[in-house]
Amino acid sequence: MARIDPEDAKASMIARSLWPIADFRNTQEKWLCVCMECGDFVSPRYNNVVNKGAGGCKRCGSKRGASKQKLDADVAKARMIEKGVWPIAGFVKTLAPWLCVCMTCGEFVSPTYGSVVTSGHGGCKYCAVASKTMDSVAAKERMIACGVWPVADFKNTSDPWLCVCMTCGHFVKPRYNSVIHKGHGGCQFCGRREVDPQHAKAVMIAHNLWPIASFPGTSGPWLCVCMKCGEFVNPRYGGTAYRGSTCKFCAGKAVIPDTAKTRMIAKGYWPIAVFAGVRAPWLCVCMECGTFNSPRYSSIVSDNQGGCSQCSTSGFRDDAPALIYLMVHDARNSAKVGICNVDTGRIEKHKRNGWALFDTHTFDLGVHARATERATLTAWRSRGEDWKAALHHDEDKYDGFSETVSLVRADGHVTDPAQLWDDVLNSIKRLGL
Structure with missing residues (x-):
């Protein structure tokens, strides 16, 4: 380095x-x-x-x-006046009570500058209370226009108000402010926030899920039995009713541990750890070469890919001779470090994409090449933001983009590829390879 x-x-x-x-x-x-x-x-x-x-x-x-952060007192006073309160005391700080006169109702109030100007909460508590009170007849008419019929007396804009939904007939308690000012709707049943338990059970059965516990609400896990495979599952009503989610076992998102083990053995991998999930690494022994591996169930069984690195014929092999290389792309002003086993077409593939080979170093074992590549990339990335992977925000990811570095620094200085190759050689020396 x-x-x-x-x-x-x-x-x-x-x-x-x-x-x-x-x-x-x-x-x-x-x-x-x-x-x-x-x-x-x-x-x-x-x-x-x-x-x-x-x-x-x-x-x-x-x-x-x-x-x-220090605020000029005259500026602070002008901003408070713009918000409708006139300061009659000296300015102390943004979070201290400030004696003012409300320019609307004339009452003395002591709001903070931060509350009035920064947060926009208003300066007069008396005007705030008055704004929450209104004519009860006008309030009722507005609620009816929004589809809910009040059956209790109006208190204020913030308290729950007993009404009947004019669509489904349920008793509901929306807030006037929520319905009229925020437009949230008056009925939680029609808004899918609450569901009749019997209706919910019918929906789950229609999706081949038989509930065996009380309805927990639209978002809580609901213990059911899958009517197809017979497994116990805990789907959420919201996911089943609104997104069509069904049994995780039938969908391939989960699997019974004994079944998973049997399928892995059939693929040539003997599990020696507890099954942690279809996408979690699972410690196994390759039944062909005896090597320890940690493949994912989803990769081996569902996708039919991945597995033992020693038995693979297409991927990089740690136990075979390999080399580390540095390549340069003039158009991108970038350099790339990479590894491959000897007598593969990896370098030629890069050349066809516009990369030029700068130099290579051969190792008896691929694991040594892999360690050198990681050490070199660590040295590059540790130099700061200017040494991250050379990929522009509007550019598609290309083969090996994460092992690249720009030759042009933020200050305009151009790095000589020979210096980058020195980083590779220094990594080899530090690792004792």
């Missing part, structure tokens, strides 16, 4: 008002410095300060943040 010159690193920190007083180690470790603004000793990381643009001194950062 190419190191940053200590003098260049020091100059970059000084340019950001941090004077290093210890030796530079690397971009990720804390570096003892003196803040050139307040004189405090601080220990920021070079990567945070230079690459990510974070400040190096917490005290100075807090002062800058406080200065940004």
Whole structure:
């Protein structure tokens, strides 16, 4: 991994008002410095300060943040007046009660600036109460127009109001504010929030699910027996009635552990751990070569793919000779590190897609090539945002895109592919390969 010159690193920190007083180690470790603004000793990381643009001194950062948040008293007063309350006391802070006069009703009130201006809750509690009260006859007419007939006296806009739904006939208790101002509808039954238990049971039976427990509501698990396979399941009424969800066993989303084990054995994998689910890794022994593997039931049985890496004839083999390569794409201004077994067409495939081979290194075992590739990518990614996979936001993912890196840095500097190949060779040395 190419190191940053200590003098260049020091100059970059000084340019950001941090004077290093210890030796530079690397971009990720804390570096003892003196803040050139307040004189405090601080220990920021070079990567945070230079690459990510974070400040190096917490005290100075807090002062800058406080200065940004400090509000001018005249500006605060003008904003309160715009909201309908006239301050008659001095401004203290945004969350402190502020004595004002309501410009609508003339009452003395003490709202906070944050509540009135920032949150928009209104400044006068008296006007707020008055807004919730209205003529009961007009309120009833508006509820009837929305499909619910009030059968109790009107209290206010926020309390539940006993009504009869004019569509299904159920007694409901909607709030005037919810129905009229928010448009949520007055009947929870018609809105599918509540369902008659007998109707719900009939719907489940129509989907071959026989309920054997009381109705728990539209969103709670409901113990049923599948009328096709006989398994106990816990579907939700909402999922069955509105989305057509049925038995998870019949749908292939779940499987009985004994059945799963039998099917895996038939595919040549002997499970030696407890079954955790159709998509969870399952520790098995390959019955052909004796290797331990952790394939997924869904991949082996449902999709008929994956399995033992040692017996596979198409994938990368860790026990066979392999090589690591670096390729360059001029049009993309990118470089790619990759691995493949010897005598495969992997490199030629990349060439047909516009990549040019820069260099290769051969290993006796593929596992060594895999370890080198991971170490190289870790070194690249640790250098910051500028070293992530080279994939533009409007570009489709291509073969091996996650192992790429851009040759052009954010500052316009172009990285020599020879430096990237040095990263590969240095990874080999560090791993002792």
